[in-house]
Amino acid sequence: MAGKKPFLKVQCSVCKTTNYFTKKSKKVGEKKLELKKFCSTCRKHSVHKEGKK
Ligand SMILES: [Zn+2]
Helix, strand or coil, X not given: CCCCCCEEXXXXXXXXXXXXXXXXXXXXXXXCCEEEEEECCCCEEEEXXXXXX
């Protein structure tokens, strides 16, 4: 029971490809993640957001 840490998909907001995974910490529960990362599909840096399950 203890130590269950859900993994989040991090998707490119442009092409919706899942490029990264991240661990969701307890305290950041409500806030939507937004990261600027390199997308290999778009071949550029784009905004990545937390994906839906
Ligand atoms: Zn992309």
